[in-house]
């Protein structure tokens with residue numbers, strides 16, 4: 001990274017987002033705007049393909065190796081445990097579609113979750129005769145100790161797999177991943193985590209959290225483009241997956257026949273070992289280039305530093321909103337907090353109306369499932385909170 005770029009990658013600086021239309025962009029839990037280095041990386045790949053045709057491809061294969069390594073270090077593992085996929089959903093579908101299910105297996109899911117982490121399990125249940133067991137994710141926010149007790153009781157009755165989002169997309173609750181993972185291990189359950197609301201803002205470590213499978217997309221807290229994501233598979237679990245979704249790139253030496261003799265065109269090559277088996281066909285090089293660039297920026301600051309910066313921004317906004325009668329869903333303990341502050345407005349107007357009014361005031365936020373959700377990231381300056389509060393006051397006074 002050049003010195004000039006390093007100077008711009010400062011928390012609270014929007015220098016790398018010169019075209020961003022909103023005065024305050026607090027919507028990273030929805031879709032992140034693309035920074036200049038990300039756009040440059042994307043444009044370079046497009047120019048290379050335009051110029052080179054197929055000759056652009058080897059550099060992109062090499063980039064994917066680098067990207068797997070970057071993503072692996074983000075979640076505390078090795079590059080060979082990472083497969084690049086299109087989005088979070090593709091990661092969930094890949095795992096749900098490749099597990100060697102037994103009829104009657106029980107899968108523990110959570111109401112309140114984003115549907116990404118429900119639909120594929122429902123479909124697996126339909127196809128394989130599984131039983132879905134439901135808990136309410138919000139119980140872990142209201143009374144975490146009681147919820148964990150109930151969680152363990154479910155596990156004690158026999159659960160094949162637990163599927164949870166690291167951060168709940170509505171309330172921003174950071175789930176007790178390490179405790180859940182530990183309990184899963186103790187009771188012989190597998191642990192699947194949807195990490196898209198966490199990776200890039202909350203430190204993650206698949207090893208200490210006993211996570212067996214993790215899926216994540218690029219376009220929220222990783223600040224990359226849409227259409228690229230990754231899935232982590234613990235090495236011992238990768239051995240057990242069935243190649244139900246395998247394609248030509250899932251094989252070892254998949255590219256050999258492209259330059260080899262007629263005898264190299266074979267259909268009996270073994271499948272790649274580990275997570276790689278889940279990569280099936282040609283890929284999104286443009287997305288990978290953008291994600292590589294955005295990860296570089298995030299890693300140059302550090303996820304823990306970003307988390308602390310975002311908490312300061314949210315602390316200031318939360319206290320001002322509480323004074324005005326908003327109700328906050330934020331967890332009281334810093335270690336249970338994510339990058340999201342969700343509130344209920346005091347005037348009981350729908351959150352979607354509030355978000356629309358704030359957008360007119362130049363502030364981008366979201367209104368998922370009735371919550372008014374603020375989600376800033378490293379480029380948000382704490383000073384901008386004052387203009388959010390002024391806009392809120394204007395809206396309340398209408």
Ligand SMILES: Cc1ncc(COP(=O)(O)O)c(C=O)c1O
Nearest residue numbers: 087088089114116165169196217
């Ligand atoms: C928890 C969670 N999972 C998944 C998604 C989206 O998944 P995908 O990357 O497949 O679009 C979202 C988007 O808001 C989300 O909040």
